[in-house]
Amino acid sequence: MSFDDKVLEIPQTLPMLPVRDIVVFPYMIIPLFVGRDASIRSVEEALAKNRLIFLASQKDITEENPSPDNIYTVGTVAMIMRMRKLSDGRVKILIQGVAKGRVKNFTKTAPSFEVAVEKIEEAPTQKTVVENEALIRTAKEHIERIIALGRPLSPDILLVLDDVSDPGRVADLIASNLGVKVQDAQKVLETSDATERLKLVNEILAAELEVMQSQQKTRGGAKEDMSKSQREYFLREQMKAIKNELGEGDSKSEEMDELREKLMNAGMPPQVETEALKQLGRLERMHPDASEATMVRTYLDWMADLPWSKKSEDHIDLKRSKEILDEDHYELEKAKDRIMEFLAVRKLKPNLKGPILCFGGPPGVGKTSLGKSIARAMGREYFRIALGGVKDEAEIRGHRRTYVGAMPGKIIQALRQAKTNNPVIVLDEVDKLGSDFRGDPSAAMLEVLDPEQNSTFRDNYLNVDFDLSNVLFIATANVLENIPPALRDRMEILNIPGYTENDKLLITKKHLIRRQMEANGITDANIRFTDEGIKYLIAGYTREAGLRNLEREVGSVCRKVAKMVVMDEAQFVEINATTVPELLGPPRFQRDDKIADSQVGVVQGLAWTQAGGEVLTIEALKMKGKGHLALTGQLGDVMKESAHAAMSYARAHQEELGIPEDFFEKYDVHVHLPAGAIPKDGPSAGITLTTALVSLMTGTPVRHDIAMTGEVTLQGRVLPVGGIREKCLAALNLGITNIIIPLACQKDLADIPKIFKDKINFILAENLDEVFAVAFDKSAKAQEKKPTLKKDPKKSKSLAA
Numbered sequence: 001m002s003f004d005d006k007v008l009e010i011p012q013t014l015p016m017l018p019v020r021d022i023v024v025f026p027y028m029i030i031p032l033f034v035g036r037d038a039s040i041r042s043v044e045e046a047l048a049k050n051r052l053i054f055l056a057s058q059k060d061i062t063e064e065n066p067s068p069d070n071i072y073t074v075g076t077v078a079m080i081m082r083m084r085k086l087s088d089g090r091v092k093i094l095i096q097g098v099a100k101g102r103v104k105n106f107t108k109t110a111p112s113f114e115v116a117v118e119k120i121e122e123a124p125t126q127k128t129v130v131e132n133e134a135l136i137r138t139a140k141e142h143i144e145r146i147i148a149l150g151r152p153l154s155p156d157i158l159l160v161l162d163d164v165s166d167p168g169r170v171a172d173l174i175a176s177n178l179g180v181k182v183q184d185a186q187k188v189l190e191t192s193d194a195t196e197r198l199k200l201v202n203e204i205l206a207a208e209l210e211v212m213q214s215q216q217k218t219r220g221g222a223k224e225d226m227s228k229s230q231r232e233y234f235l236r237e238q239m240k241a242i243k244n245e246l247g248e249g250d251s252k253s254e255e256m257d258e259l260r261e262k263l264m265n266a267g268m269p270p271q272v273e274t275e276a277l278k279q280l281g282r283l284e285r286m287h288p289d290a291s292e293a294t295m296v297r298t299y300l301d302w303m304a305d306l307p308w309s310k311k312s313e314d315h316i317d318l319k320r321s322k323e324i325l326d327e328d329h330y331e332l333e334k335a336k337d338r339i340m341e342f343l344a345v346r347k348l349k350p351n352l353k354g355p356i357l358c359f360g361g362p363p364g365v366g367k368t369s370l371g372k373s374i375a376r377a378m379g380r381e382y383f384r385i386a387l388g389g390v391k392d393e394a395e396i397r398g399h400r401r402t403y404v405g406a407m408p409g410k411i412i413q414a415l416r417q418a419k420t421n422n423p424v425i426v427l428d429e430v431d432k433l434g435s436d437f438r439g440d441p442s443a444a445m446l447e448v449l450d451p452e453q454n455s456t457f458r459d460n461y462l463n464v465d466f467d468l469s470n471v472l473f474i475a476t477a478n479v480l481e482n483i484p485p486a487l488r489d490r491m492e493i494l495n496i497p498g499y500t501e502n503d504k505l506l507i508t509k510k511h512l513i514r515r516q517m518e519a520n521g522i523t524d525a526n527i528r529f530t531d532e533g534i535k536y537l538i539a540g541y542t543r544e545a546g547l548r549n550l551e552r553e554v555g556s557v558c559r560k561v562a563k564m565v566v567m568d569e570a571q572f573v574e575i576n577a578t579t580v581p582e583l584l585g586p587p588r589f590q591r592d593d594k595i596a597d598s599q600v601g602v603v604q605g606l607a608w609t610q611a612g613g614e615v616l617t618i619e620a621l622k623m624k625g626k627g628h629l630a631l632t633g634q635l636g637d638v639m640k641e642s643a644h645a646a647m648s649y650a651r652a653h654q655e656e657l658g659i660p661e662d663f664f665e666k667y668d669v670h671v672h673l674p675a676g677a678i679p680k681d682g683p684s685a686g687i688t689l690t691t692a693l694v695s696l697m698t699g700t701p702v703r704h705d706i707a708m709t710g711e712v713t714l715q716g717r718v719l720p721v722g723g724i725r726e727k728c729l730a731a732l733n734l735g736i737t738n739i740i741i742p743l744a745c746q747k748d749l750a751d752i753p754k755i756f757k758d759k760i761n762f763i764l765a766e767n768l769d770e771v772f773a774v775a776f777d778k779s780a781k782a783q784e785k786k787p788t789l790k791k792d793p794k795k796s797k798s799l800a801a
Helices: 038-050 130-148 156-162 166-179 182-190 194-221 228-246 251-264 269-283 291-305 318-328 333-348 368-378 409-416 441-448 485-489 503-521 532-540 548-566 579-583 639-654 681-699 724-733 743-749 768-775 793-799
Strands: 013-019 031-036 052-057 074-085 091-108 113-119 359-360 382-387 425-426 472-477 493-494 528-529 571-573 602-609 613-625 631-632 667-672 706-708 738-742 761-765
Touching: 013 031, 013 038, 031 038, 031 613, 038 052, 038 074, 038 091, 038 113, 052 091, 052 182, 052 409, 130 156, 130 166, 130 194, 156 166, 166 182, 166 194, 166 291, 182 194, 251 269, 251 291, 269 291, 291 409, 318 333, 318 368, 333 368, 333 493, 359 368, 359 548, 368 382, 368 425, 368 472, 382 409, 409 425, 441 485, 472 613, 503 528, 503 548, 503 724, 532 548, 532 571, 532 579, 548 579, 602 681, 602 724, 613 681, 613 706, 613 724, 631 639, 639 681, 667 681, 681 768, 706 768, 724 738, 724 743, 738 743, 738 768, 743 761, 761 768
Parallel strands: 013 052, 359 472, 359 493, 382 425, 425 472, 528 571, 602 706, 631 667, 706 738, 738 761
Antiparallel strands: 013 113, 031 091, 052 074, 074 091, 091 113, 602 613, 613 667
């Protein structure tokens, strides 16, 4: 059954069936399997009317529900000759192409497509009969040769082509049977001129024939004695000789010459240059498309880009360097002095090997930015390497080139980006290096941070020595105990303590306020911070050794003022103790006030935290019992041991301390440290716990104007502890001026600024007898009182406001 497109009348609108991976041509008879719901509805609508349906190909065959934009506008009007429903829900139809058509517009897109179609008439050919006959014969010859080379086409196509003389139908017949790509077949369908269409088909046939011939040649080449790579080598050599005869340049040789020049001018040591030129020779002998050629080329680019002999000139002016350090950082005198010492020695001895400095301290105190200031003071390049979470040794030493995607380690990468071999490299968070089955990066750092070894540092990727002795390495760490001992031994540790409240006040006024005002677009005409307001902000809204949270809170105040200015609620705001809680809400942190009067069993101890010093009140209470000791307040093991040591000391010296003989038979003792939700540990509460217990057992009150810190032994000796500076300043902030510290800690008083040291009465104790002589208030009545806290009316008033 066939249809003549000149006789058949095509309606104005037709249901449309989008087809994937095929283009249907006129006069083509083909079965189609229809599975999509919308497509099945289109088939049913066509069968219900005149059996005509418009077939158009999808642009993207993977799209399940194509939109009108994803469907070609030129397609074929087809007649459904037969339809059968399959058991899996699909429909099988047999269609025959009738005529070409173009979509004018989509009249319906859901639940199925319906389009307005205009018929595309065949354009009259401008070519002669002879030219058309020549094109038809060429097409037939191509088809015969393709079939002869093994392409699975029906041999009957040649018999059909013998009976067709119209060039347009010949083109459509070949395109529909050849199985070309959808894009190429669509081009053929959209070409209305018959002769041009046949020319396009001939081009497709010629390309297909070339592919078939190449495939045949490849199959035959496997049987030859000479391998493909050998043939290519000889052909390349012949090509090179021919180009040399013709005087034409070889782009590859120019590229290799340019790379050789870069390697020669990189200033490499002789043995490194020998290795680089050896690899360049290998690259010249490789085929450009070989996978190893890419790897070798990347390696040589790394070798050429590294600063083997490039270094920045040190501009060492000690006065200017001190100005830079003071401008960027407040306090940190020990760190600044060590840096100035290094610069002075460097000026006297330019070839000095760089020391490995490690700044240890809590977060936010300026360790990393100090490294940047050092680079600025010396006029060197600066680079920061973040080591937090690094677990792979190859991150430091580099990957071996045998691996896909191999790269040098972080050290060599930093040098390439710095472009000098003497930058300041900050190894940030060196205490957070990890290790797993891929190796231990901290072990790899041993070579990097050893001035005696790093002059011959060997990265696995480069596989040659690189001199790191000119680099100034600066490590930073929060917890020095987490650094492996061998690595810690290679570094000079400089402890950077947390800032005191007075330090934070000055830094806020000098740096933070100005920076946040600029960041939030407000000026001095809109805001003014008073000292009272800054102190209230520091004490009530931050608990840290550094400045990060403080800067956030200052920024928050600036943003709120900016909003008030923009909304015309206020044009100027003064930040004081009253306005801070109005802007930021109630204070998040409250400090305990000092004890108002002397009490039995209540002692003020001093503790160190990462956020600075703290004054802790230790309370002891007795009750009827059998001499048991109860400890509460989330105490750590070390603090519990200190309490038991204090109890043992009291038992052993019961008579000389004046403790009643039957005390341990009649009473249990309970020791509590308030703020029970906060874990507490460390040995520095030893003398405080002992004083509290002895006070309770003898009924002697402890002075309310005194605080103490120190470790205790069973013999009653007072041992040194750390954090003296922070502890003493915390006591001073609370108004406590009498502080008992171990005699061995006298050296640590040098760290306390003179302005604060002059306000404190330091009592140096070597044993517990000296502590008791000062701490006990023997003039007061020996009776237990409930703790009473002195309220600060100013503070209460400001908080209420």
